[in-house]
Each structure stands twice: as structure tokens, then as C-alpha cells.
Amino acid sequence: MRINKYNHLSEQDIIYKYLQRLNFKKLESFNFKNDGAFLFHKLNQDIAITNDTIVESIDFFKYDEPESIAQKIVTCNLSDLSSMGVDPYAYTLSLSIPNKTNHVWIKKFTNKLLYLQKKYNFFLLGGDICKSNQIQISANFFGYIKNKHIITRELSAINDDIWVTGSIGDSFIGLLLKKNKINIDKKLQDYFLQKYLYPTPSMIGSQLINYSKSAIDISDGFIGDLSKLLNGNLGADISYAKIPFSRNASILINKKLISSKKLMCGGDDYELIFTSSVKNEFLIRALANKNKTKISKVCRIIEKKGIFIDGKKIHNINNSYQYFF
Amino acid sequence: MRINKYNHLSEQDIIYKYLQRLNFKKLESFNFKNDGAFLFHKLNQDIAITNDTIVESIDFFKYDEPESIAQKIVTCNLSDLSSMGVDPYAYTLSLSIPNKTNHVWIKKFTNKLLYLQKKYNFFLLGGDICKSNQIQISANFFGYIKNKHIITRELSAINDDIWVTGSIGDSFIGLLLKKNKINIDKKLQDYFLQKYLYPTPSMIGSQLINYSKSAIDISDGFIGDLSKLLNGNLGADISYAKIPFSRNASILINKKLISSKKLMCGGDDYELIFTSSVKNEFLIRALANKNKTKISKVCRIIEKKGIFIDGKKIHNINNSYQYFF
Numbered sequence: 001m002r003i004n005k006y007n008h009l010s011e012q013d014i015i016y017k018y019l020q021r022l023n024f025k026k027l028e029s030f031n032f033k034n035d036g037a038f039l040f041h042k043l044n045q046d047i048a049i050t051n052d053t054i055v056e057s058i059d060f061f062k063y064d065e066p067e068s069i070a071q072k073i074v075t076c077n078l079s080d081l082s083s084m085g086v087d088p089y090a091y092t093l094s095l096s097i098p099n100k101t102n103h104v105w106i107k108k109f110t111n112k113l114l115y116l117q118k119k120y121n122f123f124l125l126g127g128d129i130c131k132s133n134q135i136q137i138s139a140n141f142f143g144y145i146k147n148k149h150i151i152t153r154e155l156s157a158i159n160d161d162i163w164v165t166g167s168i169g170d171s172f173i174g175l176l177l178k179k180n181k182i183n184i185d186k187k188l189q190d191y192f193l194q195k196y197l198y199p200t201p202s203m204i205g206s207q208l209i210n211y212s213k214s215a216i217d218i219s220d221g222f223i224g225d226l227s228k229l230l231n232g233n234l235g236a237d238i239s240y241a242k243i244p245f246s247r248n249a250s251i252l253i254n255k256k257l258i259s260s261k262k263l264m265c266g267g268d269d270y271e272l273i274f275t276s277s278v279k280n281e282f283l284i285r286a287l288a289n290k291n292k293t294k295i296s297k298v299c300r301i302i303e304k305k306g307i308f309i310d311g312k313k314i315h316n317i318n319n320s321y322q323y324f325f
Numbered sequence: 326m327r328i329n330k331y332n333h334l335s336e337q338d339i340i341y342k343y344l345q346r347l348n349f350k351k352l353e354s355f356n357f358k359n360d361g362a363f364l365f366h367k368l369n370q371d372i373a374i375t376n377d378t379i380v381e382s383i384d385f386f387k388y389d390e391p392e393s394i395a396q397k398i399v400t401c402n403l404s405d406l407s408s409m410g411v412d413p414y415a416y417t418l419s420l421s422i423p424n425k426t427n428h429v430w431i432k433k434f435t436n437k438l439l440y441l442q443k444k445y446n447f448f449l450l451g452g453d454i455c456k457s458n459q460i461q462i463s464a465n466f467f468g469y470i471k472n473k474h475i476i477t478r479e480l481s482a483i484n485d486d487i488w489v490t491g492s493i494g495d496s497f498i499g500l501l502l503k504k505n506k507i508n509i510d511k512k513l514q515d516y517f518l519q520k521y522l523y524p525t526p527s528m529i530g531s532q533l534i535n536y537s538k539s540a541i542d543i544s545d546g547f548i549g550d551l552s553k554l555l556n557g558n559l560g561a562d563i564s565y566a567k568i569p570f571s572r573n574a575s576i577l578i579n580k581k582l583i584s585s586k587k588l589m590c591g592g593d594d595y596e597l598i599f600t601s602s603v604k605n606e607f608l609i610r611a612l613a614n615k616n617k618t619k620i621s622k623v624c625r626i627i628e629k630k631g632i633f634i635d636g637k638k639i640h641n642i643n644n645s646y647q648y649f650f
Contacts, residue, residue: 033556034478035405035542036375041472047372050361051417053453053463080360092376094419094463128378128463138378138419138453138463147366153359217360231358 018110022124037125045144050080053138068197070112077141079217079270082205085151086143093127096136165202166271167246169263170195215274238299347449362450370469375405378463393522395437402466404542404595407530410476411468418452421461490527491596492571494588495520540599563624
């Protein structure tokens with residue numbers, strides 16, 4: 001807004017050279033020529049909305065690659081949409097960047113956005129550009145969804161199965177590497193750093209809409225997010241053997257380089273935890289096969305409050321908290 | 326998100342003590358218990374979307390009152406909606422605040438949001454809370470609008486009248502006062518500071534939908550925003566006598582304490598500039614009366630490019646720029 005003068009880069013440059021190509025010439029964006037945008041009414045379709053913001057030195061490191069930052073703002077929002085059973089349609093972007101930001105940064109950042117827009121099929125509606133002393137990026141994502149077909153967080157039942165997509169904890173090991181808190185060989189380093197810097201959302205959500213009434217994405221550690229899913233009213237008894245650690249994470253656990261508890265309590269995996277009636281097991285396994293995705297049944301919902309691993313209560317060692325709010 | 330620990334204030338405090346009351350218990354917010362929110366489908370209604378972000382030390386001063394900051398994030402978004410002919414329905418809020426932020430600040434900030442939500446009839450869908458070293462607030466606002474009834478920026482015709490709501494330039498004088506760049510008596514100071522710190526949006530937009538096909542809100546100075554409305558293709562010949570300065574601004578102009586040009590080129594007035602066919606003049610004057618709002622006809626659109634005041638071309642002395650982007 002307003003006093004937007006960049007030493008190296010004008011607001012016009014950012015808009016016309018880099019951002020305009022992201023609107024895919026969709027009518028709804030007014031080609032960025034109006035004070036806002038709009039979403040067309042579609043018969044019997046509600047619109048799901050997410051909002052996530054990432055801030056330099058909090059959600060990413062000061063000199064992280066612009067491509068990694070683009071990946072993160074998209075992934076955290078897509079993952080929220082997916083947890084509601086929704087595919088993305090469009091988004092708004094609020095981009096706050098320091099004066100010194102240059103063409104190379106913006107080009108790399110928007111190239112990655114373009115790549116992800118094509119991969120997941122959504123476009124840019126519009127947004128705002130501001131000057132700030134930290135990089136800070138906020139996005140609202142929108143997706144159409146058949147009336148009342150949103151996966152909510154209210155309806156888990158005792159004995160429902162709890163499933164997790166993908167692997168958990170890899171991103172957290174990448175974070176420890178960035179902080180120089182773990183020492184492992186180069187090949188493993190590359191694997192975990194990639195998982196931390198370029199997390200990918202589990203986009204299976206929209207296919208779960210008939211099987212699951214309760215889901216959450218892992219943006220705050222598996223245990224913490226599972227607690228939110230249980231909503232303080234129910235419990236889960238997990239078999240340790242069924243927790244989906246990656247092959248590489250298992251190597252580190254076996255070498256005692258990292259505790260499994262830390263991996264369960266930390267990290268932005270952007271995988272989904274969801275509950276489903278026992279009768280859907282076969283259908284969910286078929287869905288996993290069809291999508292070539294790992295989906296693991298880790299436990300059932302129990303009446304006793306709390307999360308238990310092989311019968312022993314586990315306390316979350318990561319006190320952070322996140323809702324929408 | 327994530328590492329959100331406040332010395333004085335937890336994320337839970339912010340959500341449950343201060344923000345939850347802003348969702349008016351509307352279903353669409355899931356009472357902040359899901360990863361996102363949604364907007365119901367309404368028959369034949371599209372959804373207009375705006376996004377504005379305000380940043381400490383850019384859009385407001387470091388120690389400005391929290392009520393003023395709340396007023397600004399609401400006003401700049403409502404004003405954008407109004408310029409498209411849309412009334413607000415709901416919004417998302419991304420709130421980035423420093424560690425030191427305390428209960429008093431959050432209480433005052435959210436009390437003002439609550440007041441404005443009741444005044445203009447909208448509620449909070451959800452959002453995100455982050456830690457940052459500057460206060461930075463981003464909001465997306467949403468409003469329902471009958472299919473294709475959005476006021477756009479494309480359809481002005483030569484000879485259409487150009488109208489402005491309210492007065493222009495008062496907010497800019499308030500800004501000069503904040504910067505100690507103008508010296509005037511206390512009573513006038515209070516008037517202009519109020520206009521700068523607590524700007525109100527002109528919400529007449531939704532009533533203009535049948536009279537105007539092109540409108541913009543003044544968030545970047547009257548001349549600059551009029552230029553955007555003219556889109557580089559058309560011109561306007563303004564009669565100086567018709568420019569709606571407030572009585573107090575006229576006092577300063579007459580005393581040569583400020584130039585009228587500066588008042589025309591600067592300031593976030595959040596009034597609307599709109600164009601309308603000559604035949605609508607009577608109807609627009611009736612609308613102004615009905616709403617007890619000042620609406621002034623300042624000029625007509627001419628073929629010759631540029632903005633002229635009594636025949637003399639005026640150059641914008643404020644080079645800032647703003648679209649959605």
C-alpha cells in the first residue's frame with residue numbers, strides 16, 4: 001500500500017512483471033485492475049476459506065531460498081483446505097518485503113508460485129504489497145465444496161479408526177539440521193532438509209469426504225494435532241509399531257540420534273490425520289493404492305482421555321497451539 | 326502459527342478471551358475449531374473479496390492507539406468493497422504482533438473491531454496469529470453481490486460526470502500533524518488528527534450499483550486515484566471551485582498553511598470517486614440527501630488525456646501506487 005518505494009524494485013515491476021502472470025487471465029481477478037476480486041457463485045457449492053501467514057525468523061530462516069518460502073505459504077494453506085476435504089480454486093496474497101528485496105528474489109519466489117499453481121490447479125485473485133522490515137507472507141485460499149460437505153472437527157466416535165497419511169517427523173529433523181542441533185551424514189542431511197524446506201501437502205482430503213467426518217493437518221507435530229482432533233473429550237491408544245516414520249527417520253531413531261517422541265511432537269509434516277468408521281478400512285486402503293499414497297491406521301479412538309503409546313500416556317513436549325485461529 | 330509464545334499473552338488468551346466474541350457464533354466460523362471457515366452459497370450471489378494489509382511505521386505510527394489501527398484495517402477494506410458496490414459480510418484477520426504486546430492492547434484493538442463489526446454488520450470468520458517484530462495486520466473481507474453487479478473500473482465514457490463523496494485532504498493534514506510538519510491551533514489539530522487516525526469509509530457504494538459502472542476509493546490521494554479511474558485513456562477537467570474541501574481545510578488553504586495541490590495529491594480519505602451518466606444527476610443528488618452524505622460533482626470525463634484544474638494540467642506529486650494489487 002501507499003509509501004511503496006523499493007530501491008531496486010517498484011510496485012509496478014512486482015505487479016506487472018511477476019504477479020500478473022499468476023492470475024491466469026481469470027475474470028475473477030479483474031486482471032488486478034479493480035479494488036478487489038470476486039468468486040463466481042456455483043450452484044449448491046459453498047466456499048471454504050483458509051488463512052495462513054508465515055514470518056521470517058519464525059516460520060522460516062532469514063536467508064532461506066525464496067522458492068522454499070513460496071512452497072511453505074502454499075503448502076500450509078493447501079494442507080488446511082485438504083483437511084476440510086476441499087481442493088483449491090484461487091488465493092489472495094499479501095506480500096510484505098523489505099526495501100532491499102531485488103528482482104532475483106521476486107522472480108524465484110513467483111516462479112515457484114507459478115509452478116505450484118499449475119501443479120495444484122489454482123490462480124491468484126489479487127492481494128496487497130507492503131514494505132516491512134521482515135519478510136512476511138499471508139495468504140487466503142479458497143475452494144468450492146458441495147453444500148455441507150466440509151470435513152469438520154466435531155464428529156469423531158469411540159472406536160473410529162485414526163489414520164495418518166505419509167510419514168511423520170522428517171520435517172522436524174530438517175529443522176534441527178538448520179539449527180545445527182543434529183549431526184548426520186550428507187545424504188541424509190539432503191533428504192531431511194528437503195522435507196523441511198519443501199514440504200508438500202497431502203491433497204487426499206477431497207477424496208476422503210465420504211469416509212471421514214473429522215480431519216486435521218499436521219502443522220504442529222503429530223501428537224499436538226492429534227490432541228486437537230480429539231478435542232479434549234476422547235483418547236487414542238497408539239501402537240508404536242504402527243507410527244509411520246520414514247525409513248530415514250527410523251535409521252536415526254535406531255542409532256539414538258533422535259528420540260521418536262521428539263519426532264511425534266514436533267514438525268510441520270503437512271500430512272493429514274483423519275478418523276473413519278471401522279467399516280471403511282478396505283475403502284481407505286483402496287484409496288491409498290489408487291493414489292500411490294501411504295495411509296497408515298495408527299489407532300482407534302478410546303473413551304479414556306489422552307494419547308497413549310502402547311498403553312503409556314504421552315505428554316506433548318511442544319506447547320505451541322494453532323487453530324483457524 | 327507455531328512458536329507463538331507471548332510473555333504477557335498466550336495465543337489461547339488472544340483467541341478465547343478476545344477474538345472468539347468476534348465470530349458472533351456464526352456457523353461459517355466453526356467457532357474457530359477447524360482449519361478454516363466457509364461461506365454459504367447464496368442463490369445467484371457472487372462473493373466479492375478485498376485484501377489490505379497495514380504495517381507499523383508505514384501505514385500507522387509505532388505508538389498509535391490500537392483503536393486507530395483497528396479502524397484503519399477495517400476502513401481500508403470496507404472502502405475497497407464499497408468501491409465495488411458491495412456491503413461487507415465477513416472477514417479473516419491475520420494478526421502479527423511483537424512479543425511484548427499485552428492484554429490492554431489486544432482488548433482495545435478487539436473492542437474497536439467489535440464496535441465496527443456491529444456498526445457495519447459483519448463478523449470474523451477466522452485467521453492467524455503470528456509473532457513478528459512489527460505490528461502487521463492483514464485482512465480479507467467478503468461480501469455477497471448479485472451476479473455480475475460489481476462496479477468495475479473499465480466502463481467510463483466521455484462526458485460521464487465524475488462525483489466524489491465527502492471531503493478530500495483532511496486525513497493528509499492529520500498525517501502532516503503527526504509528522505510535526507504543520508503548525509495550527511489545538512481545535513483544528515484535534516479535527517484533522519481524528520480524520521487521520523479514525524478514517525471512516527464511504528459506504529454508499531452498494532446504493533450506486535444502478536447509477537455507476539466505475540468507481541474507486543481514495544486511498545492514495547484524490548488525483549492519484551482519479552488517474553487510476555481514468556486508466557490512462559481519458560481525462561478530466563475539474564473546476565477548482567467544485568473540489569470538496571472541508572470547511573477546516575479551506576481555512577488552512579486560505580491562510581496559505583497548506584497548498585490545495587498537496588491536499589488533492591495526498592491522503593487516505595476513504596471517500597469514493599465514481600462516474601455516472603449525466604442523466605443520473607438528479608437521482609444521485611436524491612441519494613445524497615437520503616443518506617445525509619455530501620456527494621459533489623467535480624467534473625466530466627473528457628477525451629484529452631490527463632487531469633486539468635480550470636484548464637491547467639495537474640501533475641501528481643505523490644508517486645505511490647496501489648491496485649488490488
